[in-house]
Amino acid sequence: MAKSEAEILEGLAAIVAEETGLDAAEVQSAKSFTDDLDIDSLSMMTIVTLAEEEFDVRIPDEDVKDLVTVGDAVKYIEGAQS
Amino acid sequence: MTAVVVTGLGATTPLGGDVPSTWEGALAGKSGVRTLENDWAEKYDMPVNFAGQLAVQPSEVLSRPETKRMDPSAQMAIVATREAWADAGSPEVDPERLGSIVSSGIGGVWTLLSAWDTVKEKGANRVLPLTVPMLMPNSPTAYVSLEIGARAGAHAPVSACASGAEAIGMAYEMIRSGRADVVVAGGTEAAIHPLPISAFAAMQALSKRNDDPAGASRPYDTSRDGFVLGEGSGVLVLESEEHAKARGARIYGRVLGVGMTSDSHHIAAPDPEGAGQTKAMQYALENADVAVKDVCHVNAHATSTPVGDMIEARGIRGVLGSHADQVLISATKSMTGHLLGGAGALESVFTILALDKRTAPPTINVDNPDPELELDLVRGTPRPLPAEGQLAAINNSFGFGGHNVALVFASN
Numbered sequence: 001m002a003k004s005e006a007e008i009l010e011g012l013a014a015i016v017a018e019e020t021g022l023d024a025a026e027v028q029s030a031k032s033f034t035d036d037l038d039i040d041s042l043s044m045m046t047i048v049t050l051a052e053e054e055f056d057v058r059i060p061d062e063d064v065k066d067l068v069t070v071g072d073a074v075k076y077i078e079g080a081q082s
Numbered sequence: 083m084t085a086v087v088v089t090g091l092g093a094t095t096p097l098g099g100d101v102p103s104t105w106e107g108a109l110a111g112k113s114g115v116r117t118l119e120n121d122w123a124e125k126y127d128m129p130v131n132f133a134g135q136l137a138v139q140p141s142e143v144l145s146r147p148e149t150k151r152m153d154p155s156a157q158m159a160i161v162a163t164r165e166a167w168a169d170a171g172s173p174e175v176d177p178e179r180l181g182s183i184v185s186s187g188i189g190g191v192w193t194l195l196s197a198w199d200t201v202k203e204k205g206a207n208r209v210l211p212l213t214v215p216m217l218m219p220n221s222p223t224a225y226v227s228l229e230i231g232a233r234a235g236a237h238a239p240v241s242a243c244a245s246g247a248e249a250i251g252m253a254y255e256m257i258r259s260g261r262a263d264v265v266v267a268g269g270t271e272a273a274i275h276p277l278p279i280s281a282f283a284a285m286q287a288l289s290k291r292n293d294d295p296a297g298a299s300r301p302y303d304t305s306r307d308g309f310v311l312g313e314g315s316g317v318l319v320l321e322s323e324e325h326a327k328a329r330g331a332r333i334y335g336r337v338l339g340v341g342m343t344s345d346s347h348h349i350a351a352p353d354p355e356g357a358g359q360t361k362a363m364q365y366a367l368e369n370a371d372v373a374v375k376d377v378c379h380v381n382a383h384a385t386s387t388p389v390g391d392m393i394e395a396r397g398i399r400g401v402l403g404s405h406a407d408q409v410l411i412s413a414t415k416s417m418t419g420h421l422l423g424g425a426g427a428l429e430s431v432f433t434i435l436a437l438d439k440r441t442a443p444p445t446i447n448v449d450n451p452d453p454e455l456e457l458d459l460v461r462g463t464p465r466p467l468p469a470e471g472q473l474a475a476i477n478n479s480f481g482f483g484g485h486n487v488a489l490v491f492a493s494n
Binding site: 049 | 210211
């Protein structure tokens with residue numbers, strides 16, 4: 001069953017927290033992965049790979065560069081589910 | 083010529099999560115070898131179900147992201163490095179004059195094999211992007227260089243069970259040649275995994291004493307039947323004497339020399355004559371400018387294999403001659419198991435402490451010494467080294483492939 005935007009944000013925040021050690025509460029929609037959360041490209045690819053598995057979606061490598069903020073990723077995953 | 087001193091020690095081992103607990107366990111003659119708490123033996127029909135497992139898991143001291151980004155072999159090296167670096171007083175060192183040489187004999191075997199499981203079970207797209215930097219055998223030394231900010235070079239010599247000793251020998255040479263003032267050197271291994279255990283067992287290299295794990299590693303005992311796999315890391319901070327003195331560092335001891343040879347005899351079996359091992363010890367003493375009569379202690383490689391132990395013992399006797407009667411021999415793998423790439427480094431920590439504390443750690447489980455053993459083996463309980471004067475000791479490490487490394491240390 002497709003997950004809601006809030007559920008995706010919660011799940012993605014948990015993945016980011018596990019990968020980076022950040023508090024999950026800091027992983028908010030408006031935050032930029034690189035500028036605000038200080039996530040490097042390898043960590044970003046790790047988060048994407050884990051998110052693909054968690055939400056059962058495919059996020060092609062060429063689309064990852066468009067995922068600037070946490071909100072971008074949430075919207076992308078929401079759209080990719082259906 | 084630049085003198086090289088030891089100013090910091092770190093370890094995580096089957097005897098303890100740091101150097102003080104490991105040394106205390108060794109002096110008490112404890113065994114760190116236990117039955118594996120998993121179903122591998124049953125599930126995979128493995129002939130060996132015990133090993134020298136870490137007393138403190140890295141996950142208990144590292145952050146969650148750190149344990150996710152590093153293979154267990156690198157995690158252990160980082161735990162030992164943090165202790166050694168703090169022990170050395172967290173020195174301010176010009177990054178261009180600071181190096182790291184931390185070896186693993188096997189590399190990131192857990193990462194490699196779990197990533198292969200992922201490919202088989204979930205497909206190539208599920209393999210995590212950090213897999214390569216986790217499995218590469220230079221990963222521990224690279225993470226150590228990041229940890230301390232080393233830019234003079236990060237190296238990882240690989241020579242199976244001699245790797246850790248080779249790392250220390252190379253670190254000594256790196257400082258003597260003027261490339262660095264301070265080098266964090268050591269070895270690490272995290273190979274208690276069904277595959278390496280099965281593979282070592284297939285070589286008939288491992289003890290199969292499943293009903294008595296703590297008694298399984300018994301170097302020089304007549305009933306020894308193979309080595310016991312161990313895991314962990316040992317790390318030393320090596321420093322030029324000038325640099326150490328200028329910052330008022332506490333000095334544990336000195337690295338006086340290294341001897342390295344190769345057998346060119348067989349890919350896994352040692353040369354029965356032990357010619358390469360003997361030469362490594364002789365070269366190390368020459369390199370150190372230490373006379374045989376000044377050696378008071380040897381931390382032997384002595385893995386508890388039927389053939390290997392006595393080849394080395396005859397070699398030690400050959401090098402030391404009649405002076406061997408005055409030399410205390412310790413085989414600490416009897417307590418820790420064999421840390422493979424970590425062994426030479428952990429045993430260097432033991433050797434430095436033995437000289438500093440003037441106490442040779444014991445060899446346990448030697449109920450009936452091999453009748454051919456013509457050495458003064460420290461059995462059961464520690465024994466004092468000479469109370470006066472500067473002391474010198476040898477630490478031997480030999481690896482599959484015919485790698486022989488002997489290090490000579492001295493008290494300060």
